[in-house]
Amino acid sequence: MTKVTPETVEHVARLAQLSLTPEERGTFARQLDDILAYAASMQSLDTDGVEPMSHVSGAGTLREDAPVPSLDRETVMAQAPDGEAGLFRVPRVLGG
């Protein structure tokens, strides 16, 4: 199976918007390698023609698609670390 390197971890961390220290990258690489080596046993199973299971069938039904009131905007905005006039304020998104 694939060997997980600190570089792989760094690549994946960037996809997941996580900043990791070099030490964390090394530790996670080693631990992920252990976990994936353990998971390799799964590769020996014959899964030809087996449907992938994404959820437990039979559970749940959709409600009617009718609009209902959602949460009050001011109440929701009160939770924001930074915001004004019903908008979230964030650092620069583009450029710089």
Added chain:
Amino acid sequence: MSEVVPTATDIARRVRNRDLSAAEVTREHLDRISRIEPVIDAFLHVTADRAMDRARAVDAAIAAGKDVGRLAGVPVAIKDLLDIEGVPTTCGSRVLEGYRPPFTATVVERLEAAGAIVVGKTNMDEFAMGSSNENSAYKPTRNPWDVTRVPGGSSGGSAAAVAAGMVPLSLGSDTGGSIRQPAAFCGIVGLKPTYGRVSRYGLVAFASSLDQVGPFTRTIEDAALAASVLFGRDDRDATSAALEVPDFTAGDGGAAGLRIGVPWAFLEKGIDGAVLDAFRKSLAALESAGAKVVEVSLPHATHAIATYYIVATAEASSNLARYDGVRYGLRVDAGRDLRETYGRTRDRGFGAEVKRRIILGTFVLSSGYYDAYYLRAQKVRTLIRRDFEQVLATCDVVATPTTPSTAFRFGEKTADPLAMYLADIFTVPVNLAGNPGISIPCGFADGLPIGLQLIARTFDEASLFRAGRAYQELTDHHLRSPVMA
């Protein structure tokens, strides 16, 4: 403990009969919490004022002749990943520091509508990721039977609160064993309902195809009462099932004729002798009550841990993308740009286990690895589900020990994530299949509790209560309590 702590059923009966006021009961339990909490650390927030206000409202309603519900005056504790409007939800994480949800979880609404009194929010492994409560960003909860040992996890606070007699009923959530495993470690009853049985509106999501909310109690009778209140369709959760909810408290035929399947081949590896002994004795007790025990096979169950840590982490990596420091909770400003704010907020806000799982989940979903890991795990999940369907076509329940060992010591498994994951080997397959499972106290080894796990057909929790009730009539393990100060 010297005093006899009443069950939820006892309290509700006495409060409804005006034998006892909800305010008295609540005050007594809050006193008990302030006495025991310094030793156990089960709570993240105690909502004493809110609880007393609610209790007085219940008493007023009773005085006015109203029916206040089946849990009248029953003090309950809520795992800190279920929202209560205006009360902090941390999910055991720094990333939600300061968050006060603007809405209330359906399960909490249902408990309160039935007259229950919420006394606080309980400690947990961060984002429900862990089996020991050592991953809480705030503090570890201690096991009431031995404070040098973990209470289990991730719902360790809720389990310890019930075991220590601080509340007769609490709520947890179970994604891979997070109700059943701490119930076993703390010597109480813990129910993971069928996927779809209980609304998850207001539950912080970890792995959405696996998460389910359920109760901790000391007796089966209380678990059946809680289930009768909690279960049922909620339009705010599309995965909740529109099925009739029976009154589970109505007793039934006992264990006579009950068919119990035991997957012996699956149980052979890495299990403590004392746990296996207690398990065999509990089967013998059920047999003496007329149950028939047969050997069954779950050939794919050995792949459950691998499957789980791919499916659950993939879903978690997606669910936890929302913690970005923009809309609620912690924000760490880096100054330069939004991307840096995301990275630093998440780096500071998440602990090591959460980062590890986000990385693993992102990896198994990433380009080039998806087919080999995620898609394959979903197929193996189908095979595991089929195993249970086949076995439960001829058996009423499947029985296993809940955990391979009793509660371990703090620090024993923290250095090796895989060793920690393997402690969930008997509970994880049940979440993958979607079936209901329960852990029931079934003995002790060196003073530490052991749990018996029973698993039933989907939406057939009634069989779990039937077997559990029969078992508790024959045994007294559930009547033992740890000695508290």
